[in-house]
Amino acid sequence: MKNFSTVATRAAAVVLVAVSVLGSASAATQSPAPTCTFRPDAPDQHVVVKGDTLWDISGTFLRNPWCWPQVWGMNRDEIRNPHWIYPGQIVYFDRARGRLSLNRPGSGGGGDGRGEPPVLRLSPQVRSESLEQSAVPAIPAGAIEPYLTQPLVVEANELAGAPRIVASQEGRVYLGEGDRVYVRGELKGSSSFQVFRPGNPLRDPQSGKVLAHEAAYLGSVKLVSAAKPGVDVHTFVVSNTLQEMGVGDLLVPAPPQPVRNYVPHAPLATVDARIMSIYSGVTYAGQSQVVTVNRGTLDGLDIGAVLQLYHFGKTVPDPESKGFLGMGRSTLKLPDEQYGSLFIFRVFNNVSYGLIMQVTAPVQVGDVAKSPE
Incomplete structure (x- = not known):
């Protein structure tokens, strides 16, 4: 170290x-x-x-x-x-x-x-x-760079009011750099947008509630001309593409320059979170991989906060408890076992993304992530 x-x-x-x-x-x-x-x-x-x-x-x-x-x-x-x-x-x-x-x-x-x-x-x-x-970064910059500028998740309020591609130049099905597209929706003063397609729901392991949707980042577009009186759509040009985009895909304003200058610190408020998903959809994750947790700014998390990772303590039969053929025996709750750390580097209202730091065991969905003790 x-x-x-x-x-x-x-x-x-x-x-x-x-x-x-x-x-x-x-x-x-x-x-x-x-x-x-x-x-x-x-x-x-x-x-x-x-x-x-x-x-x-x-x-x-x-x-x-x-x-x-x-x-x-x-x-x-x-x-x-x-x-x-x-x-x-x-x-x-x-x-x-x-x-x-x-x-x-x-x-x-x-x-x-x-x-x-x-x-x-x-x-x-x-x-x-x-x-x-x-300057010296807080954590290895290359490990999180792709996650700093892309729309990783889309929350319910963003989905409801997001501008949408409704037509393309010459009716093209798939769009490439330099193509013109027509967008309907409120731009709210922005002129540079990222294009995304809603993906899998991010479901809270504790409540079962859908907190947000993953966002498949497709590329970016820039405003050419806003809708004029008598015209229903804005004209955009595709500035770059990562995946194929087309009619029906949604827009989100390009984020400001990401914050890279932050200090590892304990959360200001007590946080008790759960690992909600592992980026790329694998079952287990290890050091330097990215995961989501079911807590965000509304819960006191901010960029640079560090959470400790625990395997949730299991409930096991009490060996001293008696029961008929093993039925009706009392149980014992085992303690959560701490095995690593999680560095929070991007935060939304109800969801945050973290980089797995030192771990001694694999990380899996449902694991506990909470304030250092």
């Missing part, structure tokens, strides 16, 4: 300010909570290198990577909108204070007397990529 840290970009791109310790004075000197303890073999420092992730870096120092905000004194705003960390920076373990820092312990920090870290200046150098691209 590796390590993890935090830095704020100021007006000049070459000047980086380490994350401020904005917690209370007492919190700044307290050790992490009992569940947020440092590893006994934690190093004194870690030099951030290309390929590191925040999850790996925090796991180098901490037993639980989601404890990172606590040992850095981060508030909720910083967790939602953290600052970048870059290769070449050093994360120090201040053993006396039980904290992590970008300042060498005992160096005085060079701050302003309030415990804030000093300004770090990068040496002038030629960069072949932007600062954002060179």
